[in-house]
Amino acid sequence: MNDIESIIGQCRKGEHRAQMQLYNAFYKRVYNSCFRILRDSLEAEDAMQESFLKALTRLHDYDETIAFGAWLVRIAINTSIDKLRKKEKNVITLNEDMGYNAIADNDSDDWEYIVGKVEQVKMAIEKLPEASRLVINLYLIEGYDHEEMAEILKIPTGTVRVQYMRAKQKLIELI
Secondary structure: OHHHHHHHHHHHOOOHHHHHHHHHHHHHHHHHHHHHHHOOHHHHHHHHHHHHHHHHHOHHHOOOOOOHHHHHHHHHHHHHHHHHHHOOOHHHHHHOOOOOOOOOOOOHHHHHHHHHOHHHHHHHHHOOOHHHHHHHHHHHHOOOOHHHHHHHHOOOHHHHHHHHHHHHHHHHHHO
């Protein structure tokens, strides 16, 4: 990680070669995060480029106590979600004002089995409605908790929990 810190220092000085090194170190991870949300390679590539531009112009805001890759992916996720909103996709259903009603959660054994079958889960995720797919990707793939997802999506935590539980139930049905 010392190399990344050195590269970031050079980027802050405006060194283009260092910017390219940073891009080469993280472009695949950033692209994959964008693609999981946008589901379109051209849109994902555009979001990736935009994310790198944002990150490079905001390096002065970067807090070294956070892993750079995590900070960059967070920018990419926010950029991708903004692109979805601009396209007026059906992520809007996430903003429903829902109460948190407990949905049967007696499937923990089944869920552990599903998590072990990653490829099957990925294929099932592709079949989910966009809003559910977004929440599941943020949780399972990107590793965000419910509070972080609520902050990213600008919706109540309870809504995120309900969307997650619904998506989880649908995944179990699909598998």
